[in-house]
Amino acid sequence: MRTGSEPTTARSPLRMRFWLSVWGLLWAVAGTAAFALTERPGWAIACAVLVLIVATDLLMVVHRLHQGPHYQPGPDIPPYEPDRGDNRPRR
Template identity: 70%
Template sequence: MIRMRTGSEPTTARSALRARFWLSVWGLVWAVFGTAAFALAGRPGWAAACGILWLVVTVDMAVVLRHIRQGPHYQPGRDIPPYRPPESRLR
């Protein structure tokens, strides 16, 4: 059975950007804490690993914030019909 696009996807689709932002905040807090704690405990390897994680989380947060600030992108309206299913080549 070929599943056909219903045409309601653009209006029902939801982005998880805000959830991803808050998870990045949570990860940023723990990465900063881990970097400071391991640096104070004299574990430079673990402090460096947490520092790299801190960098990755910060870049991810910047990308998420950029996408949130861009706002919604073009989505076809109700006047655009659903896609036609591909023609079967089994004939």
């Protein structure tokens, strides 16, 4: 819902989230390999689960980035009226 007070230079944090996910994926894969080599199966499984979570997040971020920017009304469009929760038509 628009309130009319949105900054005109607001940017999506998707690129930052992408790079943080890449960084986390690298560390989680390294942790999985290191714990598997040192025969710590519990920690290796925990890191492998983390790899799955981070990879899923990374795929979602890439999907959103490929969608591109969405239409945002310009400053000449007035803010929307807030939803009052009832379904009555406004007068």
